[in-house]
Amino acid sequence: MSLWEYANPKKFLATSERVLPAVAVLALASLLVGLVWGFFFTPDDYKQGSTVKIIYLHVPAALMAINIWLMMLVASLIWIVRRHHVSALAARAAAPIGIVMTLIALVTGAIWGQPMWGTWWAWDPRLTSFLILFLFYLGYIALWEAIENPDTAADLTGVLCLVGSVFALLSRYAVNFWNQGLHQGASLSLDKEENVADVFYFPLLVSIAGFVLLFIALLLYRTGTEIRARRIKALLARERAGA
Amino acid sequence: MRALLLRDLKLALRAGGGFGLGLAFFLIVTVMVPFSVGPGSALLSSIAPGALWLGALLACLLSLDRLLALDWEDGTLDLLATAPLPLEAVVTVKAFAHWLTTGLPLVVAAPVLGVLLNMPGQGYGPLVISLAVGTPALSVIGTFGAALTVGLKRGGLLMSLLVVPLYMPTLIFGAEVARRGADGMDATTPLLMLAGITAGTAALMPFASAAVLRVNLR
Numbered sequence: 001m002s003l004w005e006y007a008n009p010k011k012f013l014a015t016s017e018r019v020l021p022a023v024a025v026l027a028l029a030s031l032l033v034g035l036v037w038g039f040f041f042t043p044d045d046y047k048q049g050s051t052v053k054i055i056y057l058h059v060p061a062a063l064m065a066i067n068i069w070l071m072m073l074v075a076s077l078i079w080i081v082r083r084h085h086v087s088a089l090a091a092r093a094a095a096p097i098g099i100v101m102t103l104i105a106l107v108t109g110a111i112w113g114q115p116m117w118g119t120w121w122a123w124d125p126r127l128t129s130f131l132i133l134f135l136f137y138l139g140y141i142a143l144w145e146a147i148e149n150p151d152t153a154a155d156l157t158g159v160l161c162l163v164g165s166v167f168a169l170l171s172r173y174a175v176n177f178w179n180q181g182l183h184q185g186a187s188l189s190l191d192k193e194e195n196v197a198d199v200f201y202f203p204l205l206v207s208i209a210g211f212v213l214l215f216i217a218l219l220l221y222r223t224g225t226e227i228r229a230r231r232i233k234a235l236l237a238r239e240r241a242g243a
Numbered sequence: 244m245r246a247l248l249l250r251d252l253k254l255a256l257r258a259g260g261g262f263g264l265g266l267a268f269f270l271i272v273t274v275m276v277p278f279s280v281g282p283g284s285a286l287l288s289s290i291a292p293g294a295l296w297l298g299a300l301l302a303c304l305l306s307l308d309r310l311l312a313l314d315w316e317d318g319t320l321d322l323l324a325t326a327p328l329p330l331e332a333v334v335t336v337k338a339f340a341h342w343l344t345t346g347l348p349l350v351v352a353a354p355v356l357g358v359l360l361n362m363p364g365q366g367y368g369p370l371v372i373s374l375a376v377g378t379p380a381l382s383v384i385g386t387f388g389a390a391l392t393v394g395l396k397r398g399g400l401l402m403s404l405l406v407v408p409l410y411m412p413t414l415i416f417g418a419e420v421a422r423r424g425a426d427g428m429d430a431t432t433p434l435l436m437l438a439g440i441t442a443g444t445a446a447l448m449p450f451a452s453a454a455v456l457r458v459n460l461r
Binding site: 132135136138139142143146147152155156159160162163164167168170171174175177178 | 387391392394395398401404405407408409411412415416419433436440448451454455458459461
């Protein structure tokens with residue numbers, strides 16, 4: 001039993017169809033628990049009031065936005081090195097989810113920033129690098145859409161994803177240099193003693209888990225759709241060739 | 244390699260290859276800046292370095308779609324790909340020719356246009372240096388964008404969308420050097436970063452450009 005067995009689209013579809021309902025239900029459940037717990041059963045922050053509760057959308061979405069790009073990078077690498085079509089299609093399927101997550105992070109951040117910072121937008125390094133990430137997603141998706149031959153498209157977007165990752169990282173540190181930050185430091189990290197207070201911490205963890213599961217469910221679903229679309233195309237081509 | 248370089252330069256100079264077009268575009272952008280933000284000289288002199296960098300970057304960007312598209316259409320690229328010269332060298336030479344015909348004239352013209360925008364006197368040196376150091380990176384990164392979209396019918400707009408995010412670090416450090424220079428501050432750190440970006444992209448990007456070109460030529 002190896003991971004590479006799922007490079008076979010048939011095997012991938014069979015397994016993902018079995019797993020998908022469970023993942024989807026789990027995602028819904030943990031989103032429901034995390035968000036309801038976070039919105040209604042946590043106290044207001046002594047400084048931020050009730051606006052603190054946007055953290056349950058903002059932080060998980062931002063986390064996913066970055067990690068989905070990372071997943072696309074890994075999938076692109078697998079496509080380039082081992083030529084598994086499922087991998088390329090998974091990267092393609094992930095991009096629109098990633099751009100929506102980026103957008104959620106940007107919009108919730110703006111809604112929170114208006115009462116807290118007194119402005120919808122500031123050219124803060126974190127905000128700016130997210131905007132740049134948004135542009136990278138946009139270019140990646142546009143390139144997929146623009147090319148007709150699926151293998152060429154997969155190759156070109158794969159290389160774009162690799163090069164883009166390097167430049168996204170570069171931009172991340174360049175904007176740090178360029179402007180001082182308004183955004184607070186990390187609320188969560190694995191290596192720090194002190195995180196956000198426990199009352200906020202646990203519902204946040206649940207909603208992060210919900211976002212991760214939601215992404216996996218959407219990814220499996222969308223990759224399945226892509227595989228089927230590819231199959232329909234092949235069948236039509238075969239029909240036309242036979243007729 | 245030298246033959247290819249000379250060929251590209253000749254084509255750019257003689258055959259309506261748009262040698263002057265980038266320069267003219269740079270001039271137009273610069274002239275439009277006062278119309279859009281108002282003619283106040285204090286405001287103009289404070290935004291001059293950034294506006295000039297932006298103009299140079301846009302002029303570079305607009306000239307990119309001719310970089311490989313013409314050779315793609317008439318089949319020259321296919322011949323180059325089968326030539327003994329590795330494709331990495333071909334794209335490097337192409338990028339260098341693009342810089343000589345687009346980037347270098349921009350560097351020379353920038354101080355003149357700086358006068359139009361009421362640039363502070365001490366800013367001219369850093370502006371020219373930052374453009375001279377930064378524009379090769381723009382050409383090299385742009386070659387990657389051109390190679391990526393060369394097979395597309397209307398790739399121009401898409402290429403801008405792909406290339407602009409890649410230009411971000413170069414623009415940030417380049418404009419920072421020019422801005423600090425105009426304000427009379429020490430600009431060594433961003434200049435070193437800018438030089439690092441240029442050297443790094445010049446060393447690595449040709450491999451990416453050649454890889455996507457090979458895919459497109461398949």
